[in-house]
Amino acid sequence: MSSKRIETKAVRTQIERTQFLEHSNPLYLTSSYVFDDAEDMRASFADEKERNIYSRYSNPNTSEFIEKVCLMEGAESGYAFASGMSAVFSTFTALLNSNDHIVSCQSIFGSTQTLFNNILPKWNISTSYFKINEVDDIESLIKPSTKIIYAESPTNPAVDILDLKRIGNIAKKCNLIFIVDNCFATPYLQQPIKFGADLVIHSATKLMDGQGRVLGGVTVGRADLIQNIYLFARNTGPALSPFNAWMLSKSLETLAVRVDRHCHNAMKVAEFLESHKTVNYVKYPFLKSHPQHDLARKQMKLGGNVVAFEIKGGVESGRTFLNSIQLLSLSANLGDTRSIVTHPASTTHAKLSEEDRLKTGITGGLVRVSVGLEHVEDIIADLEQALEI
Structure with missing residues (x-):
């Protein structure tokens, strides 16, 4: 085989x-x-x-x-x-x-x-x-x-x-x-x-x-x-x-077809976020702006389903954004059929010191989106309305 x-x-x-x-x-x-x-x-x-x-x-x-x-x-x-x-x-x-x-x-x-x-x-x-x-x-x-x-x-x-x-x-x-x-x-x-x-x-x-x-x-x-x-x-x-x-x-048995759609949606989400005025930067491996973009394309077939971005305004802006989300889920998981948003500084990496978080690139305004299988325009619409609050 x-x-x-x-x-x-x-x-x-x-x-x-x-x-x-x-x-x-x-x-x-x-x-x-x-x-x-x-x-x-x-x-x-x-x-x-x-x-x-x-x-x-x-x-x-x-x-x-x-x-x-x-x-x-x-x-x-x-x-x-x-x-x-x-x-x-x-x-x-x-x-x-x-x-x-x-x-x-x-x-x-x-x-x-x-x-x-x-x-x-x-x-x-x-x-x-x-x-x-x-x-x-x-x-x-x-x-x-x-x-x-x-x-x-x-x-x-x-x-x-x-x-x-x-x-x-x-x-x-x-x-x-x-x-x-x-x-x-x-x-x-x-x-x-x-x-x-x-x-x-x-x-x-x-x-x-x-x-x-x-x-x-x-x-x-x-x-x-x-x-x-x-x-x-x-x-x-x-x-x-x-x-x-x-x-x-x-x-x-369905991993390939699911991940193909995850990656398609994630790329569209990353491109949208990169153009938004309230976002400082976006990190997605297959975006040309990613620091290791060329390396990612050598090692990976597609860019994955996770998009990280920093909202202007730090921790409070990050919390306001999460509180404004309507469609996407607030959860510490990722890789689900449902899109998930997480604020790492206050959840998955909260037990680390601020110094250790900053060493790994986790700022107060960093948000991680696990992009799911909903229609990509619906995902983007929810992110957009939350960013406008």
């Missing part, structure tokens, strides 16, 4: 049909599985026999979802988690030991930064940060104890673009694990493994589900690294539920 395109891989992943010969993979709501005899049971536990034992370890639905993501990302193996943050936490804690060190981009999701700044230090795991425009400084941050280089591209929430190939080359040169959060792009728009990533993480809650229904996360990549993550996760319990896996696997 490796020669097939991503859209086909998402739809035509081989499933194991039951005696009923179903066309669509059924839902396997079982916590455990039975064995043929005592020897079969012993071998399955003692020798890691490849079969389902317990749904915390594996389940036909989670296996199907993982296989689809691996095929789409070009990964060797993977493991699915209960949420995007459980994927992030488990991946790092499975691969790191006390006194290890991470080099990370400064511009990352607020909860990930809280993990690096407040939780991992409990085990003497430290993090050094580089800015979006300081990729050349990465090597100067690397220590003998450094194990991982971490990045998001596009970044959350300012949609900056990182040169994944350059970072991948640094990681390979220094024998480090390169991990990329590919949530904003999805494997349809970007495959970081092609640029040197060893592991790719997704919050499947976002565009992979695409309809605001279920939580989920997944890490895919090198089989040897995934084996360590699997052994950690099967003993600590952050597994994705079979029902959520079933939902996410079905959602992947």
Whole structure:
């Protein structure tokens, strides 16, 4: 199936049909599985026999979802988690030991930064940060104890673009694990493994589900690294539920058509905002005004569904804008069929200090729009009336 395109891989992943010969993979709501005899049971536990034992370890639905993501990302193996943050936490804690060190981009999701700044230090795991425009400084941050280089591209929430190939080359040169959060792009728009990533993480809650229904996360990549993550996760319990896996696997079948429309709408929204008198600037990867526009077009098929912009007037203007929205949703989620507006300084990144927020480009007037699947003229009309208040 490796020669097939991503859209086909998402739809035509081989499933194991039951005696009923179903066309669509059924839902396997079982916590455990039975064995043929005592020897079969012993071998399955003692020798890691490849079969389902317990749904915390594996389940036909989670296996199907993982296989689809691996095929789409070009990964060797993977493991699915209960949420995007459980994927992030488990991946790092499975691969790191006390006194290890991470080099990370400064511009990352607020909860990930809280993990690096407040939780991992409990085990003497430290993090050094580089800015979006300081990729050349990465090597100067690397220590003998450094194990991982971490990045998001596009970044959350300012949609900056990182040169994944350059970072991948640094990681390979220094024998480090390169991990990329590919949530904003999805494997349809970007495959970081092609640029040197060893592991790719997704919050499947976002565009992979695409309809605001279920939580989920997944890490895919090198089989040897995934084996360590699997052994950690099967003993600590952050597994994705079979029902959520079933939902996410079905959602992947429509990922391409949904993301195409998301990106079409987002580009129109970005162009509108860029021309509005109350907006200081707009950040969207496929706008020519984006600082990394050329790089975005090399790495990504389309620009994604997230648009960031700064309203003149700072925090109060941002709050007034959100209070004036009528059609779009006020939510901390993204990647939904419904368009969502978020004020990062007071929500997703509120727990960071103002200094840390400014380092990642989060000003008081910054607004993030997750552009949905409504008619684009209706989305723009709501944004326009809110900006005129």
